[in-house]
Amino acid sequence: MSDGLIKSIPKDLFIGGEWRDSSDGARFEVRDPATEDVIALVASATADDATAAVTAAFAAGPDWAARAPAERADILRKSYDLMIERADDYATIISREEGKTLTEGRGEVNYAASFMRWFAEEAVRYSGRFGRAPAGTNNILVQHKPVGVSLLITPWNFPAAMATRKIAPALAAGCTTILKPASETPLTALMLASLYEEAGVPAGVVNILPSRNSSVISNTIMSDDRTRKVSFTGSTEVGRILLAKAADRVINCSMELGGNAPFIVLDDADLEVSIDAALVAKIRNAGESCIGANRFYVHSSIINEFSKRLSDKMHRLKVGPGLTPGVDVGPLVNADTRDKVEALVDQAANLGASVLTGGRRSGKTGYFYEPTVMVDIPAEAEILHTEIFGPVATVVPFEDDDQVVEMANNTIFGLAAYVCGRDIGRALAVADRIDAGVMGINRGFISDTSAPFGGFKQSGVGREGSQEGLHEFLETKYIAVDW
Numbered sequence: 001m002s003d004g005l006i007k008s009i010p011k012d013l014f015i016g017g018e019w020r021d022s023s024d025g026a027r028f029e030v031r032d033p034a035t036e037d038v039i040a041l042v043a044s045a046t047a048d049d050a051t052a053a054v055t056a057a058f059a060a061g062p063d064w065a066a067r068a069p070a071e072r073a074d075i076l077r078k079s080y081d082l083m084i085e086r087a088d089d090y091a092t093i094i095s096r097e098e099g100k101t102l103t104e105g106r107g108e109v110n111y112a113a114s115f116m117r118w119f120a121e122e123a124v125r126y127s128g129r130f131g132r133a134p135a136g137t138n139n140i141l142v143q144h145k146p147v148g149v150s151l152l153i154t155p156w157n158f159p160a161a162m163a164t165r166k167i168a169p170a171l172a173a174g175c176t177t178i179l180k181p182a183s184e185t186p187l188t189a190l191m192l193a194s195l196y197e198e199a200g201v202p203a204g205v206v207n208i209l210p211s212r213n214s215s216v217i218s219n220t221i222m223s224d225d226r227t228r229k230v231s232f233t234g235s236t237e238v239g240r241i242l243l244a245k246a247a248d249r250v251i252n253c254s255m256e257l258g259g260n261a262p263f264i265v266l267d268d269a270d271l272e273v274s275i276d277a278a279l280v281a282k283i284r285n286a287g288e289s290c291i292g293a294n295r296f297y298v299h300s301s302i303i304n305e306f307s308k309r310l311s312d313k314m315h316r317l318k319v320g321p322g323l324t325p326g327v328d329v330g331p332l333v334n335a336d337t338r339d340k341v342e343a344l345v346d347q348a349a350n351l352g353a354s355v356l357t358g359g360r361r362s363g364k365t366g367y368f369y370e371p372t373v374m375v376d377i378p379a380e381a382e383i384l385h386t387e388i389f390g391p392v393a394t395v396v397p398f399e400d401d402d403q404v405v406e407m408a409n410n411t412i413f414g415l416a417a418y419v420c421g422r423d424i425g426r427a428l429a430v431a432d433r434i435d436a437g438v439m440g441i442n443r444g445f446i447s448d449t450s451a452p453f454g455g456f457k458q459s460g461v462g463r464e465g466s467q468e469g470l471h472e473f474l475e476t477k478y479i480a481v482d483w
Contacts, residue, residue, distance in 0.1 A: 002092050002323065003039075006187065009093070012043045013210065014193040016056030017203025023048040028183060028212045033099040033331040034321035034366045042098075042186045045211035050178075050220040053207040057176035058226040059148045060204030065146045065174035067140045069124045072172060076120035078199040079168075080223050083113040090160055090191060097185045098159055099330040099367070102323055112160035114449040115168040115465070122470050123172035126379040139481040142472040146174035147252050148228035150239065153214075153242075154189070155234045156182035157288045157332055157389075163189055165453075165464050166231045167196075167206060173473035175229065178207045184333050186210035194286040218242065228252060229473065233290075236413070236458050243461075254432035254462035254472045256290070256454060258387050259415030261409035263293035264315050264430065266421035267301050272338055273442055275309050278393070280444030281418055283317065285369065286329050288337070291416035291438060291446065297404050300397040307375050307395050311356035312395070314371040319362045329391055331367040338367040343389030348374060348381040348394070358392070385411070401426075405433045414456030418451070437463075 011027075012019040015075040022043040030040040045053075064072075083090065090112075091105030100108065128142040150170050154162040163179060170177045181189035193208045211217050221227050222245050229252045232242050236258040246253050263281055265274045281293035298306045322330035332338045338361065344357055358372030372392040377384060383394055398404040408417060417436035421427035427441050437455040440446035447453065462472050 002096055004380065005089055005092060006039055006096065008195065009040075009187050009190050011040055011044050011190070013049055013050065014206075014208040016207065017197065018062075020161075022046055022211075026212075030097055030184070030187060030482065031334070032096050033333050036365060036367070040187060042190070042210050044213065044262045045209040045217055046213065047182060047216050047220040048471045049209060049211075053178045053209055053223055054149060054224045054226050056204040056207055057178055060202055061146075061148060061176045064176055064202060064205050069175070070368040072174065073120040073123040073422050075200045076116045076123065076168060076171060077353035079196055079201075080116035080120065082195050082199055083109065083116065086195075087113075090188065092323065093187050093191060094159060094185075095330070098156060098186050099333055100322050101327050101330050104285055104330075105322065108158055108161050111447065111449070112158075112164040115161070115164040116144055118449045118465075119168040119470060122169070122467060125374055126467075126470055126474070133480075137482070139483075141479040141481050143477045143479070144471070145477050147473050147475050148175060149226050150177050150229035150473060151174045151218065151229060152177055152179045153218060153230070153232040153234065154179065154181050156184035157285060157290070159185035159188035160192070162233050163192055165469070167192070167234075169464075169469045170231075171201070171205065173470055175473045176205045178209060178221060180209050180214065183210065183212050183214070200368075219245065222246060222249070222251060225249070230254075231472065232256070239460070254464070255460045256462075256464060257415070257458060257460045259455065259459050260295065260385070260387050260411045260413045261291055261416040261418065261436070262294050262434070263296045263418040264404050264408060264420065265296070265298040265302065265306055266419065266423075266427065266430070267299035268422045268426070269302070269420040270422055271302065271306060271309060274306065275313060277418065277420060277440070277442060277444035279313055280308055281440070282393050282444075283314075283329060283391055284445070286332055286369075288333060288389050289350050290387075291420055292389070293444070294394065295384060295408075296393050296395045297398050297407055298395055300399055303395065303397045305307045307356060307373060310393060310395070311373040314373055314391075315357040317371045319368055319370060321366070329371055330381065332369055332390060333367065335367055337389060338369050341369050341392060344386070344388060345372060345374065345392060346381040348377050348383045351378045351381050353377040353381060387413070401430055405430060409435045412458045416440075416446065416455075418446075
């Protein structure tokens with residue numbers, strides 16, 4: 001069934017409302033991470049294709065920006081309806097190319113679609129302001145205008161949600177877009193191209209450029225004077241490169257970058273609540289989440305009980321292909337990701353860390369890694385200082401609130417953090433001192449379409465979702481008026 005669905009998806013580039021092969025005819029393989037089998041060959045865009053996409057987006061810009069906000073809203077609402085109607089198809093493709101379980105895939109589809117609904121509503125709400133200047137010499141009129149042609153670069157771990165979280169506010173604001181999806185997961189993006197076309201998005205407003213030549217595509221588009229925005233979700237390392245490139249032409253930037261989220265369990269925490277929250281924060285998408293909990297800081301008085309309960313729960317999780325019923329943890333997306341997780345665990349173990357459960361690959365085929373809990377981890381172990389992006393929980397003791405705040409903030413990242421404790425006032429006081437843009441208290445799932453998402457420090461610039469997400473694609477214009 002899923003093979004037939006894959007065959008039905010166009011495998012070409014989507015530029016100016018047309019499906020076309022890459023200019024040099026090159027294609028790249030898409031693999032199922034559960035089987036390592038090639039499931040599709042997709043056109044790989046070139047620099048010429050990137051320029052063609054900018055031309056199409058620029059040409060479509062004036063008409064789309066001039067459309068009534070209500071018309072843009074109606075198209076986004078139609079996009080939402082279509083995605084919900086086909087939720088199972090999208091969830092199946094996400095599972096095949098990214099590795100999510102079918103349950104997680106359906107959850108992502110609902111989350112992805114919600115951005116279309118939210119920004120359909122926001123499209124008709126944003127407004128400027130009008131008032132008399134304090135000096136009384138003129139009136140002040142403030143408007144918001146679409147920033148223009150926008151390059152959107154998305155990661156593989158949430159191929160639907162990261163695309164709609166950028167496309168929906170861009171379209172609501174009146175911008176035209178060029179989406180460069182991750183080469184591991186282009187099929188979901190290509191399905192979205194067809195969806196937007198069916199919903200009534202005009203030709204050239206949404207362009208999709210899958211490619212193995214990511215730097216060529218981004219450099220070409222960002223070097224073009226017609227490009228006015230880049231929105232990127234991915235690693236801090238790549239974000240730094242894009243920010244430097246954007247500086248050449250002072251391009252408007254939104255960056256959602258890496259994280260190393262602390263999960264703090266205070267001594268008064270409800271252990272059952274904490275364990276449930278920890279599992280969600282750690283195991284969602286096999287740990288391949290930028291807001292996934294990495295460092296579990298647990299008060300020394302309860303660390304043994306917490307570690308035992310967490311390892312017992314992790315040990316019982318079923319690992320396997322995402323489309324298999326009853327599976328809790330799917331494969332990692334590729335061999336490099338699995339090998340990185342394996343190397344981090346092995347290095348910590350060689351330094352003296354103890355593995356309570358897991359700690360090795362699972363199966364002979366596919367990029368599987370067992371859910372893992374580690375304790376007694378030396379401070380110099382690399383696993384405590386990097387984004388793991390796998391199903392591995394590192395548990396570290398602390399003695400008091402001041403110490404754990406210092407430990408949690410001892411990183412260049414500041415995307416997400418979690419605090420568990422019965423005394424909500426105390427938990428909020430700890431949360432207030434953590435350098436993170438997104439936080440959860442007594443819960444492991446914190447993403448919400450209506451809430452601003454983004455990080456402190458080297459975890460990003462700007463915010464997505466909420467009203468802030470729309471304003472990332474708007475310029476503010478002031479007009480002095482006298483009559």
